[in-house]
Amino acid sequence: MKEETHKILIGGRWREPREPARSFAAVDPTTGNSLPGLYPVSGFIELEEALKAARGAASELRPLGPDALARFLDLFAAAAEARREELVAMAHRETALPEEPRLRSTEFPRFAGQLRQAAAASRDRSWCRATIDTKLNLRSKYGPLGGPVIVFSPNNFPFAFNAVGGGDFAAALAAGNPVIAKANPGHPGTTRLLAEAAFQALHASGLPLALVQMFYHFEARDGLRLVAHPLTGATAFTGSRSAGLHLKESADKAGKPISLELSSLNPVFVLPGAAAERGGEIAAELAASCTMGSGQFCTKPGVVVLVDDESGRSLLEAMKRNFEAQPAGYLVSENVLAGMQKSVDALLRARASLVAGGRALEGPGFRFANTLFRTTGRLFLSAPEAFAVEVFGAFSVAVLVEGFDEMKEVAARLEGNLTASVYSARSGEDDTLYDRIEPLLRPKVGRLLNDKMPTGVAVSPAMVHGGPFPATGHPGFTSVGIPPSFLRFAALHGYDNVRPHRLPPELRDENPTGRMWRLVDGEWTQRNI
């Protein structure tokens, strides 16, 4: 019996794939077996159809305005909530992430909350930073890009970063752009259910049905063409560094914006006073942060830098105990497992010492022991490219440095990262050292933390989930935080001497909501002009 091949969402309807050359199934990470259902690998003809349909949707959307978009985002959140149990069960089956406390009580509410925050920001309109010079009659604001945003989603967040409904999706839409979503092949069923909820919300909200389109997969070469296509507005990619760099090269050549989240080590520096004062406490925090979600977070601490003194060594000893005590969870895919094994081999070749874990676990499914390596500052500095490599999974490297000067050298050799954390003594005795290491770390990271692990990424306007290359593609943006994350998918639109009735409502003399913040003649105000 031939298994059902799922339909793709394109041009406002669910369609049979056109001559599906290939299809694939999702895999149950707890068994390694295929899950029911086949998902098509789409061809470039269909991608071009989607681009054309998106162009149509963009022009239909234009007169409808931000309130209509907000209505859709709210309805979508509600439609997804109505199917929450089905979604949680499917996401659990496809990713093996625990239903509790992860999928149902943490990630799903964050997902729905993001959509509602995006809806609120769309209604509020302040995100577009309307700027008015009344003397010269010059007016500007951020607006849509004029083409769809192609969203590629990662394997580790089936809800919060799903190509349908996740953070990039919400930001791209709220900024006024159609979305063409590419499911992560690790959780196509979850993405299908979310696309069904989105489609239902599109119907209910009266927005153009081709505003959200969804593919399960396409060949890598077609992805390269898609991000560079003249009809494309921009791309959002969260995933592996190598795939992301190929997409970046293609988009860059065509002059198309691409928002990338590629890789990050999230180094944690423990200053000597902190290690002496509360090493055990920090070790427990580190182990929890490194193993949470089986270490499959982009903000997982991949490198911990400690001084090789008694406190540092005993902190490492405590980390080892914590790593070993923590049960190893399932990984979302066989690729993650293979990556961990490969990295163990590479680190052993680089003469790092294995402290804990280092091997796949027996039994069915994808599990790998929580893995901790140690190396010296000298070895790290002799070949940072061997040690400073992101490894997905519960996997970290402790770098024991001879003293603070070597710690500074390690900091100076790091590439761009999403985060860096510095733990210092509560007593203040590390303050001088902090002042010396901070200037090295600040330009290298998006978010600098004190006495805190980087794994919690709150959705706040003041959150920075970004950083210099290769953490992302541009250090001036954040991919988390509503509304600032919208700016990745916005164009700056100037209006010079444009007749008043032709201006977008946000730039007319009358404040369109009575509450929107605008920068008028140098002053932020909610008033009319």
Add this chain to the structure above:
Amino acid sequence: MKEETHKILIGGRWREPREPARSFAAVDPTTGNSLPGLYPVSGFIELEEALKAARGAASELRPLGPDALARFLDLFAAAAEARREELVAMAHRETALPEEPRLRSTEFPRFAGQLRQAAAASRDRSWCRATIDTKLNLRSKYGPLGGPVIVFSPNNFPFAFNAVGGGDFAAALAAGNPVIAKANPGHPGTTRLLAEAAFQALHASGLPLALVQMFYHFEARDGLRLVAHPLTGATAFTGSRSAGLHLKESADKAGKPISLELSSLNPVFVLPGAAAERGGEIAAELAASCTMGSGQFCTKPGVVVLVDDESGRSLLEAMKRNFEAQPAGYLVSENVLAGMQKSVDALLRARASLVAGGRALEGPGFRFANTLFRTTGRLFLSAPEAFAVEVFGAFSVAVLVEGFDEMKEVAARLEGNLTASVYSARSGEDDTLYDRIEPLLRPKVGRLLNDKMPTGVAVSPAMVHGGPFPATGHPGFTSVGIPPSFLRFAALHGYDNVRPHRLPPELRDENPTGRMWRLVDGEWTQRNI
């Protein structure tokens, strides 16, 4: 007798070039002869020395803060003003741009005004968009990139866009970055005088002397290495499309931000009612805008789209008369002259008809007759790549379309541009047509104008001098307008749980100036927390 080779400004002092492999002289555009003085072509060793010196300057700058930067920018403006006559004479000699009304009374005051606006914005600090979430203790703001900005300057604005002291320079510095300036080889003497004024101001302000460094020239391949260097923060390039694309490719590959201004046609659409109502008036505005500064503006209208009816044809006739009546000025370089001749040949091959000009003028120096072509909508649409090409100089193409539908097709086929202007009847009779063409133009341009030529670019926070590729490299930025132009050279810096005394002053509870605008818990305010 061997002529003097000028020194470069590097590492805080004026230095003899290290083994100058080559040197060059500036050329007097009115004669084609070399001007006195030789300028070295620097090698990569010197560029790397500059990068290292800039790194030192960046860390010395950090504790000094924005007021010190502002003081420098103000002192620089004053130092340049003290040498204004010398500067105006030199710029005139090197570019042949008229001293009056252009260099002395227009461009120089704009130049000095930009520096002072940047100083004021640096003091004010609101540009960094401090964002504070008091509940989560998350704080963010824009900050420096952590490496110098390499500024490549164009040939057409010896003051306002000079790599030393022009708009990109002021924006990069005010955002807290050192600058490594590359002079435009068309006006090395002007750049030298400006660098002397900057150096004097650095001394007087007590800022690190390597904050501003200056080279006259280097090989193209060394430029490619420079923009991709690990120590480089970002690059600003305004110039030719082909040179810019090479730099972009190199910077993109290394993940280094690059702000580009490459090329723009600045199309002007004259709706039929406007042509009938005031065709003569519009023709005069067009001719003035196209020939101003010998057409050497990045916002010069390169394409004018008119309906081929009686009013349209008579507007074109009036344009022809105006083009012919306007005397042709000198061009800044022989390259511009050669480009115009090449473009005449290309347009004739594409079967466009020459309406006015089309040839270099007799006599010494670089002059080319004001040149106007006409073509049909059909021809344009059959090969837009032949017609939609930026030509520097007083050179425009009128596209006579059969009717409004063809005008829309022309709009739809344009690439990204800095500006588009739409002229419509004052009576309102074109309003329906405007509403149909605006949605096609809006996503393609940075600045949309009504009833106005694009050549005036006011320095205002609401100005947008940007646009989609290939006008620039990213549609979310503007290169004119203080302070928004700073954001091209800024990184978004997040602080998570950072101890209060370690926060930058802009993010502490107390407002550091008492007047700085900050976004606190969703509200723009000047208050303390």
